[in-house]
Amino acid sequence: MAELWYFSYGWSMDRTLMRRCIGDWLDVRRAILKGFEIVFNAYSPAWRGGIANLRENEGARIIGVAYKITPDQLARLDAFEGVPSRASRRTILIEVEGVGEVKAVTHIAANPRNALVQPSKEYLSAMYRGVRQHSIPDDILKTLQKVAGR
Secondary structure (H helix, E strand, C coil), X not given: CXXXXXXXXXXXXXXXXXXXXXXXXXXXXXXEEEEEEEEEEEEECCCCEEEEEEEEEXXXXXXXXXXXXXXXXXXXXXXXXXXXXXXXXXEEEEEECCCEEEEEXXXXXXXXXXXXXXXXXXXXXXXHHHHHHCCCCHHHHHHHHHHXXX
């Protein structure tokens, strides 16, 4: 069976929501993406507000979650994220805890805006739950709150 790594930095860090979307994954670990920062510059009608997106920034890094999934599960994520109209896939290199550097796939907004799009409380709650579920350091929560304009 083919498998791949998916890097999550938004709602899909929440294990419950991710399981509803794709079912059970093969593995899940914390991961670091270097050279990018999180911004809230895309609107989601489903979340009724801004959603997390990636923006290149040479000196930045993001601590997120790497799920090892199947191609069928990635297709379900593509559908949920609205590929290709609302989002697109991007191949990136991430450092997966206990595994090392791997190629991964993630989603980025297809039509980002040039300014902050205020995220809904529900969206931020999903991100915060994911941060806690994966024991990501608390300072990441403070960074997310600051970036989200809260």
